[in-house]
Amino acid sequence: MLIDKDPVHAFVPYGAVPVAGATTGPLAGLRLAVKDIFAVAGYRTGCGCPTKLATSDIAVTTAPAVERLLGAGARFVGKTHTDELAWSLYGMNAHFGTPVNSAAPDRIPGGSSSGSAAAVAADLADIAVGTDTGGSVRAPASFCGLWGIRPSHGRVPLDGCMELAASFDTAGVFARNAATFERVVAVMMGDDADDRPEEPRWLTPTDMLARLGDAQRAVYDAHFGGLDARPVAVYPAGGADALYEAFRILQSCDAKRAVVPFIDASAMPLPAGLDERVAFARRMTPEDEAAGNAVRDPFAAAMDDLLGHDGVLLAPVVHDAPFRLDAGRAVFDGFRHYAIKLLAVAGMARLPQVVFPAGTVDGAPFGLSVIGPRGSDRWLTRLAARQF
Known part of the structure; x- marks a missing residue:
């Protein structure tokens, strides 16, 4: 690393090797x-x-x-x-x-x-x-x-x-x-391929919001409550559980092709948590993948139709603030399942999602987000930066 001190253990302690780059430009000094x-x-x-x-x-x-x-x-x-x-x-x-x-x-x-x-x-x-x-x-x-x-x-x-x-x-x-x-x-x-309107159609995903507790909902309402947003439902038939299960299957099918062969060939040890995900991936079949895509494909199409050219979901990111490092096993085992039921919306629909600081819950940060049409990344970023 090329910094003198790393008090938060963020950096891998590689030997310092300078990396060539421009000295001028829009990110100069960063x-x-x-x-x-x-x-x-x-x-x-x-x-x-x-x-x-x-x-x-x-x-x-x-x-x-x-x-x-x-x-x-x-x-x-x-x-x-x-x-x-x-x-x-x-x-x-x-x-x-x-x-x-x-x-x-x-x-x-x-x-x-x-x-x-x-x-x-x-x-x-x-x-x-x-x-x-x-x-x-x-x-x-x-x-x-x-x-x-x-x-x-x-x-x-x-x-x-x-x-x-x-x-x-x-x-x-x-x-x-x-x-x-x-x-x-x-x-x-880079630039978006299409121009979009100055003002979006704000959409409130009521079924995503139903997954928040009172404190989390208070942060949401403080930021988004004043906007004229139309209530919508986004989850497919079967709800958040169906979307999450399809995500879990499809991610695991991909990982079975990309990562599991290295794990098996190297016989590397697997820590708790990763061992369970790898075991699940090994069990995936072409039939499982087809079932997952049978959820993903129509869900992505429905989200494209919902957002159109100018729709923006005012969405929670995850269901809660980060948990404590000394939390019990039940928290460690369960938190990601709840979180991904919200995170999977943009991921399964291949959409951009911008996250921004919004407030705190139980003394820790709790962010919010906007999800926009596919390909609207720059526009969505400008909207979020201007509005929130």
Whole structure:
């Protein structure tokens, strides 16, 4: 890493290797941290996994998504910690430890882009790159009081990035404030293909809101209550449970192709939690995948119809603030299932979702978000920065 001190354990302690980039541009002067599943020239790519790290060559080229930011003047300061193989939501790595959530030091930072979020929250970086498959930018942004985005699926190239679940993987970014966030999104996403209206159609997803408690709903109402929003329902037949189960199946089918072969060939040890996800993935069949797609495809089409060209969902990110590091086993086992029932809406529909700081619940950050039409990433970011 290229910083002197890392009091929040955000960065992988690689030897300092300068990374070439432009000295001028729209991101000039901004410090950039990069999740350690992206290739960065001069560095290994450990993916939060000792076995991956041991077998990783030093990269000779940098991932295009990262090059975009370097070419715009951002200054690379280091690679950041991630959950092992980027396959978790909490930010806790059994091998390398847990980055500190500066906004709530007794709470989880969220994963798998935990180090990137922790670096920005602690002002060790101004912007950071993460990935979001099931919520790995959006949850840490909410938990650490940051701006973050899961882009439209396919919007940002993932060459030079570890694949977890190709039909869900995206590359997003974090920032501490709206102005910086708009700058980095502009560079990372490029221009939207279509112009959109100055004013959106605000939509309130009533079935998503039903998953919030009173304190969480109070934060939501404080931010969105004054908007003229039309109530809508978004979940498919079978509700949130059906959407979550289809997501779980499809992510696991993707991971069975991309990650499980490495796990099996290396005979690497699996920590608690990851072992269960890997075991589930191994059981997936073509029939399971077909059943998952039978939910995803019509759901995505219905969401496209609902949002049209100008619809924006005023959506919760997750159901609660980050839990405490010393929480009981039941919390650890259950939290992600509740969270993904909200996070899966944008992921299954391949839509962009912008997260922003909104308030606190039980003394810890609780973010909110907007979900927009596919391909509306820049427009959605401008709306959020202007309105919230």
